[in-house]
Amino acid sequence: MKIVLPSPASPLKIGTRGSPLALAQAFETRRRLGAAFDLPEDAFEIVVISTTGDNRAMIEADRPLKEIGNKGLFTKEIEEAMLRGDIDIAVHSTKDMPVEQPAGLVLDTFLPREDVRDAFISPSHSAIRDLPQGAVVGTSSLRRKAQLLNRRPDLNVVEFRGNVQTRLRKLSEGVAECTFLAMAGIRRLNMADVPATAISPDDMLPAIAQGAIGIERRADDTRAGDMLSAIHHAETGLRLAAERALLAALDGSCETPIAGLAELDGNTLRLRGEVLRPDGSEAIALDRSGDVADGPALGTQMACDLLAQAGPGFFAWRD
């Protein structure tokens, strides 16, 4: 493998959103690439790109994101910049990514996965079960809302949007008694002072791809491809292949809350999946294991079985 490595005169341009979490993930990517190829920091250029999602989210701060648009909302401008050649690679939270990329782009590099769990965040309570009857919970996640209402129909869920910092501010202002964040975000931002308790996936199955940084590139960019393959984490890739096959076959464009998690034990892959009614009134969950090589097939089959068990009327399709 002979790569013309980037240099300060011809840096590798790393595209990212501008939130503190997005930047931390871009820095981690730069650090890993720098270490793998013994390159100085200035062989890379971090290019911050603001997306429709970021802009609209600021202007329409109280409007649920799902009304503003679908998953592509935070990636469109970044992908356009990459196709134009303004950036070479883009660093994403894989859980925010559609399962399919636009023609000419590939998302096949994943960094070692962080903690996959959700965190319960509250200055006054330590677990969901401790919340008083009718307590106000802030979340903008369709999945977390449905999972919560499934276990505690008495709770009052209010829309809680914005980046990690915004949501913590709302909590301290008393807008809600608790909220939820991904443990991965808390760890990547080194937020040791956040009142967070990790929730076992047995109690709240995380979002598909939660905690995994994914790096996208142009399919024909061999320099980027060769460099990224040096930092790709194979085990994370195998887990995500199963989870994303489940998501793909369930159709990520539907508004039904979906959760999923693949774990590896040697060559055995355990896949759990869950679909819920948005109001939490019904949840269907499956838990299966198989050979890791069959991970994507396991995901696809699980999707079929969840769809069959759910029956017509369960899924609310976006029109």
Ligand SMILES: NCc1[nH]cc(CCC(=O)O)c1CC(=O)O
């Ligand atoms: N939807 C926003 C988002 N996208 C990725 C993360 C956290 C990091 C990750 O899961 O990789 C978060 C914040 C959250 O869910 O609390």
